[in-house]
Amino acid sequence: MLIEDDISISEMITDYLTREGFIVVPAFNGEEGICKFLKDSFDLIILDIMMPKLDGMEVMRIVREKSLIPILIISAKDSDVDKVIGLGLGADDYISKPFSMIEILARIKAAIRRATTYSNDNKKEETNVIKIHDLIINSNNFSVIKNGKSIQLTAKEFDILKLFVTNPNKVFTKAQIYNFVWKDDYFGDENVINVHISRLREKIEDIPSQPKYIKTLWGIGYRLGDI
Structure with a gap:
């Protein structure tokens, strides 16, 4: 439409x-x-x-x-x-x-x-459940639980989080995040990545301005924090 x-x-x-x-x-x-x-x-x-x-x-x-x-x-x-x-x-x-x-x-x-x-x-059956600190990420039903409470993530927020927790030692540029999550060529619009990372932090971080799960490497990209 x-x-x-x-x-x-x-x-x-x-x-x-x-x-x-x-x-x-x-x-x-x-x-x-x-x-x-x-x-x-x-x-x-x-x-x-x-x-x-x-x-x-x-x-x-x-x-x-x-x-x-x-x-x-x-x-x-x-x-x-x-x-x-x-x-x-x-x-x-x-x-x-x-x-x-x-x-x-x-x-x-x-x-x-x-x-x-x-x-x-x-629709695929997956049994992978990842626990990081106080987060439980369940790929079977696309759910995230923090301290026993369910967190509602969008599809892309979940995919971004899953990308980091399944690659804990890897640094991702914005272009790589876009390629993995959006499965498309990166058009260079940083706002798309910035907004989704910001909203994900608001949902999973105790203090979004001081993130411990998704760390920023200025001028490079993002990585999973040392939790």
Whole structure:
């Protein structure tokens, strides 16, 4: 589904993706998008931020209460704050206007591929349970427990955490994290990695500003802390 109030942009994206074999359902404001989302099933949502009736952030909040469907934000608001807010509410990726159709197609395919891979992995039986200090990471049911309390992680937050705990002696650059977790080429947008690492720390660290699980190596990347 494409939720975009600019008719010319909506038609351009719809026409291009249709030629690429996608079925695109357009909506021209947030309320219409939510109505269609509740009535049908979709593989991905392309979502503009600045829209009438319901803006993109509110649409995303409502969608995330019901579904983990991939959400790709497109917006002319290209500030770090907007990216942090958007990704923090559950967006999977962010593209700034103006954008090329080749780029948006690549990101759509990558988002759907990641969602499909995670869904298939979620069905596999794994017995691997890792305990690090006061964290228990269970790959069988994708759960994380800290001091006996369940922590709700997104799919990517879990994959990032699992990447570190299964490679305790390895340092990962941002490009490597993106390649392993997103399973796609790194576009060089550090905000995607920064936001996910920050939100993961908020959930698993006692003091997020003084992390003990995921350490930053300035100018290099991240590694699991010496716990």
